[in-house]
Amino acid sequence: MKIYAVGGAxxxxxxxxAVKDRDWVVVGATPQDMLAQGYLAxxxxxxxxxxxxxxxxxxxxxxxxKTGPGYTGFAFHAAPGVTLEQDLIRRDLTINAIARDEAGxxxxxxxxxxxxxxxxxxxxxxxxxxxxxxxxxxxxxAARFADFAIAAxxxxxxxxxxxxxxxDALVPERVWQELARGLMEARPSRMFEVLRECGALVRLLPExxxxxxxxxxxxYHPEIDTGVHVMMVIDMAxxxxxxxPARFAALTHDLGKGLTPAEILPRxxxxxxxxxxxxxxxxxxxxxxxxCREVARLAARFHGDMxxxxxxxxxxxxxxxxxxxxxxxxxxxxxxxxxxxADYRGRLGWEERDYAPAAAWRAGLGAVxxxxxxxxxxxxxxxxxxxxPPAIARNVSAARVEALRSLKAASx
Numbered sequence: 001m002k003i004y005a006v007g008g009a010x011x012x013x014x015x016x017x018a019v020k021d022r023d024w025v026v027v028g029a030t031p032q033d034m035l036a037q038g039y040l041a042x043x044x045x046x047x048x049x050x051x052x053x054x055x056x057x058x059x060x061x062x063x064x065x066k067t068g069p070g071y072t073g074f075a076f077h078a079a080p081g082v083t084l085e086q087d088l089i090r091r092d093l094t095i096n097a098i099a100r101d102e103a104g105x106x107x108x109x110x111x112x113x114x115x116x117x118x119x120x121x122x123x124x125x126x127x128x129x130x131x132x133x134x135x136x137x138x139x140x141x142a143a144r145f146a147d148f149a150i151a152a153x154x155x156x157x158x159x160x161x162x163x164x165x166x167x168d169a170l171v172p173e174r175v176w177q178e179l180a181r182g183l184m185e186a187r188p189s190r191m192f193e194v195l196r197e198c199g200a201l202v203r204l205l206p207e208x209x210x211x212x213x214x215x216x217x218x219x220y221h222p223e224i225d226t227g228v229h230v231m232m233v234i235d236m237a238x239x240x241x242x243x244x245p246a247r248f249a250a251l252t253h254d255l256g257k258g259l260t261p262a263e264i265l266p267r268x269x270x271x272x273x274x275x276x277x278x279x280x281x282x283x284x285x286x287x288x289x290x291x292c293r294e295v296a297r298l299a300a301r302f303h304g305d306m307x308x309x310x311x312x313x314x315x316x317x318x319x320x321x322x323x324x325x326x327x328x329x330x331x332x333x334x335x336x337x338x339x340x341x342a343d344y345r346g347r348l349g350w351e352e353r354d355y356a357p358a359a360a361w362r363a364g365l366g367a368v369x370x371x372x373x374x375x376x377x378x379x380x381x382x383x384x385x386x387x388x389p390p391a392i393a394r395n396v397s398a399a400r401v402e403a404l405r406s407l408k409a410a411s412x
Contacts, residue, residue: 136178210258233346
């Protein structure tokens with residue numbers, strides 16, 4: 001029984017990066033051997049075990065055989081006779097097919113270290129084409145390792161997989177999982193650029209693909225192209241350290257611009273409402289988590305209002321705050337503001353500008369929250385001699401509008 005560190009941990013050590021998770025391959029053992037040593041079996045499709053102390057994953061060396069379409073169509077074989085080399089050849093990229101033994105020696109049968117040095121993402125074997133998730137993984141690794149290029153033969157293989165319909169067999173949960181992880185990388189735009197290049201983006205997110213080639217007003221968008229703008233926005237969201245809901249909102253805030261009639265370009269009247277409709281379709285299709293869906297919906301609907309706060313009447317400001325449920329969920333409102341800041345600064349030459357509307361919206365929310373709704377309710381009921389919910393609501397709203405009006409006047 002021999003144990004090897006494999007995959008990302010070895011790759012990141014060789015790159016001098018911090019190692020977050022470690023995976024291990026066990027050669028020469030049976031499931032019974034693992035259980036006898038106190039490991040906990042957790043693998044559903046093939047033998048994977050948790051170490052009794054570290055709880056890190058230990059998988060028995062295995063081979064796999066394609067049996068059907070998609071990433072679930074595989075039969076796995078794990079036995080004591082399966083070698084480390086047989087296990088490594090089934091992996092996706094050469095940089096992920098490097099192992100280290102218990103003495104610290106590196107086992108690199110597929111040239112992973114050379115590709116690390118050359119900054120290349122290259123598939124290990126033709127078996128890469130059997131699993132469409134690997135297209136998403138390569139795109140995600142491109143977002144993580146922004147200075148790595150994709151080998152020409154690997155890109156050709158990915159294009160062939162898309163043409164063969166392999167991407168269409170992906171299940172929604174796995175697509176979302178990989179997209180979400182890619183959005184959280186250092187340069188998320190590269191993920192979508194790679195997906196576009198191999199033809200997968202139009203199959204997975206046609207609403208997003210439609211944005212390239214759509215012009216915007218140069219005075220507001222010096223980069224002009226909507227697709228280019230959205231890529232700048234998600235990279236800005238990453239630069240701002242935004243959480244996933246804000247990054248997803250940054251990705252989807254302008255979807256409606258892809259539906260703008262040609263005769264009114266480069267203006268995009270009413271694109272916010274159209275963006276919401278398209279966003280809902282994506283969220284339903286990919287089963288996007290509720291928090292990401294809600295933040296993206298509100299950012300898509302109100303990002304124009306957020307930018308124009310100085311032009312809005314106090315009544316409109318209050319409506320936006322209430323529609324965003326900012327009084328009850330200020331933490332979610334902060335995510336919306338962060339997505340809007342990324343939208344504002346994700347433009348050519350605007351990257352270092354201050355996003356003043358964020359401070360103005362926070363001040364407005366503070367003014368509204370400073371209104372004592374309870375005291376107004378009691379005073380209203382006392383004057384009427386009974387509870388009067390409609391009158392209470394009107395009076396509370398009027399007091400909040402007045403608070404915003406006073407704040408606006410003071411800021412002039």
